[in-house]
Every structure is written in C-alpha cells, then in structure tokens.
Amino acid sequence: MIAIIDYSIGNLASVANMFKHLGVECEITSDFETIGRADKIVLPGNGAFDACMQGLRSSGLIPLLEERVLHEKIPLLGICVGAQMLGHSSAEGSEPGLGWIDMKIKRLPSLTYLRIPHMGWCEVKRSAPTHPLLQDLDDDARFYFVHSYYMEPASLQDVLLTANYGLNFAAAVCVKNMIGVQFHPEKSHRFGKQLLKQFSRGV
Amino acid sequence: MAIVRVIPCLLLRGRGLVKTRKFKDSVYLGDPVNAVHIFNEKEVDELILLDIDASREGREPDYEIVAEIAGECFMPIAYGGGIKTLDQVRKLIRCGVEKIVINSAATESTEVIRAAADLFGSQAVVGAIDVKKTLLYGYKAFAKSGTVEVKMKLEDHVGSLLTAGVGEIFINSIDRDGVMMGYDLQLIRHVANMVSVPVVACGGAGTVEHLKQAVEEGGATAVAAGSMFVFHGKLRGILINYPQDLRLER
Numbered sequence: 034m035i036a037i038i039d040y041s042i043g044n045l046a047s048v049a050n051m052f053k054h055l056g057v058e059c060e061i062t063s064d065f066e067t068i069g070r071a072d073k074i075v076l077p078g079n080g081a082f083d084a085c086m087q088g089l090r091s092s093g094l095i096p097l098l099e100e101r102v103l104h105e106k107i108p109l110l111g112i113c114v115g116a117q118m119l120g121h122s123s124a125e126g127s128e129p130g131l132g133w134i135d136m137k138i139k140r141l142p143s144l145t146y147l148r149i150p151h152m153g154w155c156e157v158k159r160s161a162p163t164h165p166l167l168q169d170l171d172d173d174a175r176f177y178f179v180h181s182y183y184m185e186p187a188s189l190q191d192v193l194l195t196a197n198y199g200l201n202f203a204a205a206v207c208v209k210n211m212i213g214v215q216f217h218p219e220k221s222h223r224f225g226k227q228l229l230k231q232f233s234r235g236v
Numbered sequence: 237m238a239i240v241r242v243i244p245c246l247l248l249r250g251r252g253l254v255k256t257r258k259f260k261d262s263v264y265l266g267d268p269v270n271a272v273h274i275f276n277e278k279e280v281d282e283l284i285l286l287d288i289d290a291s292r293e294g295r296e297p298d299y300e301i302v303a304e305i306a307g308e309c310f311m312p313i314a315y316g317g318g319i320k321t322l323d324q325v326r327k328l329i330r331c332g333v334e335k336i337v338i339n340s341a342a343t344e345s346t347e348v349i350r351a352a353a354d355l356f357g358s359q360a361v362v363g364a365i366d367v368k369k370t371l372l373y374g375y376k377a378f379a380k381s382g383t384v385e386v387k388m389k390l391e392d393h394v395g396s397l398l399t400a401g402v403g404e405i406f407i408n409s410i411d412r413d414g415v416m417m418g419y420d421l422q423l424i425r426h427v428a429n430m431v432s433v434p435v436v437a438c439g440g441a442g443t444v445e446h447l448k449q450a451v452e453e454g455g456a457t458a459v460a461a462g463s464m465f466v467f468h469g470k471l472r473g474i475l476i477n478y479p480q481d482l483r484l485e486r
C-alpha cells in the first residue's frame with residue numbers, strides 16, 4: 034500500500050485517482066498507523082514552500098517519515114513542492130527544508146520571453162537512462178509543470194531527468210530510496226502513468 | 237522555447253455540456269464525463285470547466301459534478317463558476333481540480349483571490365475576464381456571464397487581479413465566442429503586454445491557424461477554445477476532437 038501523505042495542503046485526489054486507475058492500492062492519510070505499515074510513501078506539495086513546510090511540521094508526521102524513509106529506507110516520491118521540501122532550503126521562503134537530499138531550491142530566471150510561473154508541458158531528457166523509474170518511459174515523454182522554483186542538487190549524479198525553461202534544471206532527482214519530481218505525474222497522461230506504475234512496482 | 241498549452245474550454249449548464257455563441261444560444265452537447273474520457277484519450281494539455289449559470293443565479297458550484305469530472309481527468313483541470321469564498325475554493329481543490337477560476341466575484345472584491353493564492357499558491361488561481369468591445373468606450377469587462385458591465389476600466393481590473401495574486405489571466409472575448417473566425421488579437425495583445433503572468437486567450441478560435449495567431453501576433457501564453465474542439469464541419473455537427481500532433485511553441 035502506498036501512503037499519500039495528507040497534511041492539509043493541495044490536491045491529493047488526483048494522485049490517488051491515478052494510482053486507482055493503475056490498480057495500485059493507496060490511501061490518502063495522516064494516520065500514524067497507516068503510514069507505519071505503508072510500503073511506499075508519496076509526499077505531495079502545492080503552493081508556497083513555507084506553507085507546505087509549516088503544514089508538514091504541524092502535522093507531527095516528520096519524525097515518523099524520517100524513521101520510515103531515512104532508516105527503514107522505504108521508497109519515497111516527492112511531487113512538486115513535496116520534492117522541493119526534500120532539500121535544505123528554498124529561495125521562496127525562510128523555512129528550512131527536510132534536508133534529506135543535498136540540494137537547494139532556486140528561483141527560475143526572469144526572462145522577457147518566458148513567463149513565470151512556468152505552467153505547462155515540457156519534454157524531459159534522461160540523465161540516468163538506466164534508472165528503473167524510467168524503464169517504461171517513452172522517449173518523447175513530456176510532463177506537466179507548474180512552478181516558479183527549481184531543484185538544484187549539489188551533485189549532478191543525483192539528477193534523473195532534466196527539462197529546460199530558460200535554463201536546464203532538474204525535473205527529477207533521486208538519492209537512494211528517495212525520488213523527487215518537479216512535475217505532476219498524476220496530471221501527465223500516459224507518461225505520468227508510466228512513471229507512477231514503475232514507482233509502484235518498486236524502484 | 238516553451239510548448240504552448242492548447243486548452244478545451246467546456247461550459248457546464250446543469251449537468252450537461254453546452255456551447256454558446258456570443259454568450260447566447262446555448263446548444264446542448266452531451267455528458268461532460270464522456271467528453272473528458274475522449275479528451276483523455278486525445279491527451280489534451282489541460283481543461284477549463286466553466287459553470288455559466290452559477291454566478292448569474294447566485295449559487296454555489298455543483299461540487300458533485302465537479303468531483304465526478306475532475307476524477308476522470310489525467311490532465312490538469314481548472315474550474316470556474318459561482319466561486320465567492322475561500323471555503324468554496326477549498327472544497328473545489330478537494331474535488332480534484334488544480335486551479336480555480338474567478339471572474340464575477342473579483343469585480344466586487346478580490347479578497348477571495350488573495351486568500352486562495354495565499355493558501356494554495358498563485359498558480360492555482362486564474363483571473364478570468366469576459367470582454368466586449370463597445371463603440372464609445374473600447375474594451376469593457378463584463379461579469380455574470382456577460383450580463384453585468386464592470387464599472388472599472390479593463391486595465392484597472394487586470395491590475396487589481398494581479399495585485400490580489402492571480403497566477404494566470406484568462407481573457408475571453410464575448411464578441412468572438414462561438415464565432416470561430418479567429419481571436420480578437422488586439423485584445424489579447426493589449427492584455428499580454430500588461431502582465432508578466434501567463435495569459436490564456438479564449439474566444440473565436442476555429443482553426444489551428446487561429447491558435448497560432450493568438451500566440452505569435454497576440455502574445456498569448458496558452459490558447460483555449462470551445463467550438464473548435466466540440467463541433468465538426470460547417471453544420472456544426474457535435475464531435476469531440478483535438479488536433480493530433482499539434483505542437484505550438486513560443
């Protein structure tokens with residue numbers, strides 16, 4: 034069972050809908066017992082970085098998530114701000130991140146011909162072609178992005194996918210059992226299905 | 237370069253989909269969930285769903301139908317119609333929509349935009365403006381499905397939406413609605429020049445060429461259309477469609 038962490042932020046129904054469509058068991062939950070027995074965890078996130086960190090902190094779930102992800106090493110998928118929260122800090126706010134992945138969150142450059150937020154579909158390039166998460170992904174895969182900030186991992190080796198919007202940025206990062214995707218796989222048609230299916234199979 | 241979003245704009249009347257012409261003469265199209273299934277198959281970039289009666293009738297969104305439709309969407313969906321309070325926004329986000337569209341409410345107070353943007357982020361809040369070209373006063377905004385003229389100048393109205401925190405502007409021409417003769421490029425350019433957030437053009441698209449014009453000549457970030465994606469041929473036979481392998485860039 035995949036636990037989709039509910040800390041009162043954003044649209045969780047979409048993620049659950051996609052897993053249901055794939056025939057994967059999942060639960061939207063903030064329950065300690067349910068998260069305690071989950072095989073995998075999805076950490077969503079929408080909106081402002083500080084609001085998400087504050088929401089997650091006040092949910093009281095961080096110690097449990099640390100236990101499950103950092104010590105028991107079950108697979109974690111962070112989505113959008115849920116991925117950004119895995120880093121140390123964000124240019125968007127003053128709250129510290131979880132710091133589980135060595136990365137900083139920076140603001141997309143202001144360029145006259147590109148509007149911010151970056152909102153729309155973008156093709157991705159593979160940086161780690163053999164990673165199991167990308168196994169079934171079509172070569173022309175594109176994903177739906179909504180963001181003004183991007184992940185910058187300290188090590189290029191942690192980058193799974195890159196995309197371009199004024200600059201090349203990490204569209205997906207991976208460190209051990211932790212994956213973070215800047216885009217919304219739950220809203221990215223068959224490409225999102227391919228990726229979430231691989232995550233549910235185990236990565 | 238960035239890929240331009242091409243967005244079917246669906247109008248909800250009761251529990252059915254309709255399409256209007258100049259905001260009148262609505263024609264019944266069919267069941268919204270069926271339409272979404274087809275749009276899923278066609279892998280459309282995004283959907284906009286607008287309840288065209290809610291604000292005019294002063295009622296709340298129909299959460300049940302929104303949840304039913306959003307639950308079938310494997311693409312992002314925005315919902316508009318009848319939204320006045322943060323509590324309604326919260327319910328809609330829980331129904332599974334990514335964005336909420338505020339039009340009529342913003343002509344009275346932008347408080348709900350501010351509150352929604354604070355809580356869910358500006359990317360989740362679309363400011364929509366329906367515009368008519370008037371002989372004496374140029375472009376004027378209208379609320380409640382084109383029935384109530386907005387006193388504020390269009391430029392000031394756009395400014396107030398931005399200040400309140402919308403992450404996107406949806407600009408719809410009432411004059412071009414359902415006409416399929418092309419967008420009001422002058423209007424789109426006017427608004428696109430005013431703002432730095434994405435601008436979605438709507439009203440008038442009938443061909444792929446029109447979509448391109450909105451981007452290249454109008455400066456739109458994304459393009460929306462109704463008739464083009466639900467009608468086929470001169471007789472306007474009902475056929476849900478979406479140009480395959482269309483790739484617009486800007």
